[in-house]
Amino acid sequence: MTTPTISYHQFRAEHDVVRDPRRASQRDRSRRAVILTLLTLFLPGGAQTTAGSRKLGRFALAVTIGCWFVLLLGLIMFFTLRSVLLSALTQPFLMWVGSVVLAALAIGWLILWVDTLRLIRFTTLAPGFKPIIGVALVLATLLTSGGLGYGAYLLNESRQALAGIFSGGPAIDAAEGRYNFLLMGADAGEGRQGLRPDSIHVISVNESSAETIIFSIPRNFQNAQFAADSPLNEVYPNGYNCGNDCIINFLYTETQNNYAHLYPDAQDPGAAAMMDAAAGTLDMTMHGYVMVDMAGFSELIDAMGGVTVESGGWVPYRGQRPDGSGWGDTWFEPGVHTFDGDEALAFARSRDHSSDFNRIQRQQCIQQAMIAQFTPQTLLTRFTDIMAAGENLVETDLPQSQLGSLMNLAAEAQEHDPQRLTLGAPDFGSAGDNFSTYPDFEQIRARVDELLANEEANEDQDDDAQESPAQAQDEADTESETDQSSEDSPAGPTPDQDDPAVSDDEPEVETPAEPSELTQPDGSPLTVEYLIAAEDRGETGILQEAASTNGECSPAQ
Template sequence: MTKRGWWLVLLNLVVPGSAQVLAGNRKLGRFGLRATLTLWTLAILLGVAYLLWPATVLTLFTSAIGLWVLAAALVFYGVVWVILTLDTLRLVRLVKAAPGARPLIAGFATVLMVVLAGTAGYGAYVATSASNFLSSVFVAGPSVPPVDGRYNIMLLGGDAGADRDGLRPDSISVVSIDAETGQATMIGLPRDLQWFPFSDGPLADLYPEGYGSIDGCEVDVCQLNSVFTEVELKSPEMYPKAIKNGSEPGIEGMRDAVSGITGLTIQYYVLIDMQGFSDLIDALGGVDIDVQSRVPVHSDDTFTDVAFWFEPGMQHMDGYHALWFARSRHGTSDYDRMNRQHQLQEAILAQANPANVIAKFEAVASAGTQVVKTDIPQGMLGYFVNLSSKTKTLPIKAVNLTPDNDVDPTDPDFVSIHQMIDEALAPPPTEAPAE
């Protein structure tokens, strides 16, 4: 009876429902076997589909409906597992097993039941939370194709504050991703760039010779990060459909500006609130940064009083200190800050691996809903998740439109800028086969 008890528990683990078919209620056993075989079949089909069409499978599990179906399936199998395990313990007849084996058999079966059912329950919780998170951050809209084989996404770091009228972009860049290989190129745009053109639209009509080149602009300083403020606060009617499409007038003005500067079609944007950015980093467990030169952490928002310095070398930073690392101004230039911000972005991408995100999902999701705003449609998430798996295996190229690269923000040559960007995005030359 002791051996029989162990065999029944192991059969319930390996093939749920088989213990009942062999030694108990066959109707319940057949139900358990059908549920088990259905689960195995679905798992095999999904595995094969993922190998053949990974983006399709990822799209399924990054949609609200797909995640709720997954949650329901996990709850169902968790309940079935509990019922079958309790019935298996009944079939074991512990009173007839050897006295020393009784607690071992009962304990082993109970631990397995708690672990597997608990895992299914937690998976269902993550799936429903993910569905709510995705619905709150990503819009429901049509997908757009790549342009010239690339997706170009504008990244804005919003510098909001209680003492400021609205939000203004403190960090402006474009990530351009090859739609086939996943190779990413980060293009950094200085916030003090001047005289830039706009792509076709209301701002191009208003400033045909470049931003502020004729009679100035509607704000004090006619530079790149002023576009958001001007459109959002003074001329939101320029972009009447912005909010309906999951954006804002100021963001659409920035999109036209960035497109005009880079010569690229900007399909999507991502706006990150820098004030809430530290919460996201804390949720990920901090971030590791290779500090290249001394960087001060300030004691207040004046950016002058120094509390202490980050010394060169690898540093593990929480959200508060990572934000200071990215924003510190003491003894540095805006271009130094751009380089540090790009370094931080790359470090966060490395930290935001699937295992880390799932393990800390509740905190990450809570921070993400407060930090991120985007017009990327939920239907594109599967494609971008699959593409990002390729991006992580490749080094990220960087093109910064700064004096170090012969770009004068006060007198930029946009023909040269477009040529610089085109060369950076050009695919590497293939070697001719040897004759």
């Protein structure tokens, strides 16, 4: 009898290439290196959980999930509670905490990359694959740990810069549903004693709708009124009305030199006096001011790498003459220009042979161009220079605690076209009417009320536009019935009737001809050299004509 033989199958676990690549092929080791690199890049801690210390990997994964959760929450808040999010992100303590957290994440990710390099076992890779994975690891480390470290630096620098610009006072409340801010472009200027605000604007923003009105006050505006509670009413009971010595941009320096004691609690008495003058002139409450130093303005443009605008006219300025004869009067030609800081300042300052209104338009054009060209790429690549220029550029009494909500309001305001009013020509007569010299404050306040009423009417229209579909269908049916009734019984004259408003003998209205392009007497185009020579000869007529359109300016790319 034959004894049956029993076979025992020996089961051997398949070799784990991921955890122990020693007996793997070079191809498998290369694939493993790519997988571990991608895991550390997209799921920090994944490489350690798969092939290394599971304890380290789980901790890193928990941090990664927490970061993704915070980013997702921030994204949701950006679309639903943007004001709250921005307010939190601009608080000094939270900015400091954020910079510390980013620095810690940068260090943590660097540790994971070093450990990933250990797990890859670089020396076991194929010779031709070593430089590929080496370059990939270096680039990924720079992108992740380096990016987080740079983000921590930017956030800390921003915290210090904002603390140097904004005040630490309490939040401000809107007045009659509006925030009103005085924006001044101040300039010591060539041959001046003391600082003077040559560019004066009031930005009035509706708290709920973010509709904006911009009031421009010419620098030579006289007889400015003061707010009812202004201490300057004791000095000038009838307004700032001492003639040419009391144009509004002199008020800043005069207050700084002679009446600073009237504003004992103000960090800048001159700016406080300018707010009182704007408030009394427009009959509006001022909530704060922002003063831009034109010298810092020039530094900021240089820090941004220049600014590009398209000018519609000839702009005179003081600079190097094209013939190499030295410093003197010269001109920017019409067309596209990329200005450095000094050139942009000269372009915005110019007032010779043109009007203050043209000057205001050019200043606004430069400001708009800076905003349009202030891209994230510019900020990241030139951050240090921009922050340094910003601290020398801006002075304000606005509280940092409210910076986030004001930034949110400003972002919403950009979605609307602002209404504008200049307290002088052309909104109040022509330049020859001298409205800025002899202002009529009843007219000014009536126009202010008119702009506010226009804004309310626009809000009502927006509300009407949000009516229900059923209401819209009912109105459409009503209009359809009205149109049908009109077709059955025409209200106007028929072809057999005489229409007194239409006559075959009525002459056609001629379209006015386009203004002819300015030329030299021989018909050739104007040149910088010709205008310089004309100025030397005292031929002001052609200079004024050439400069008459230099307020036509727009940002360009």
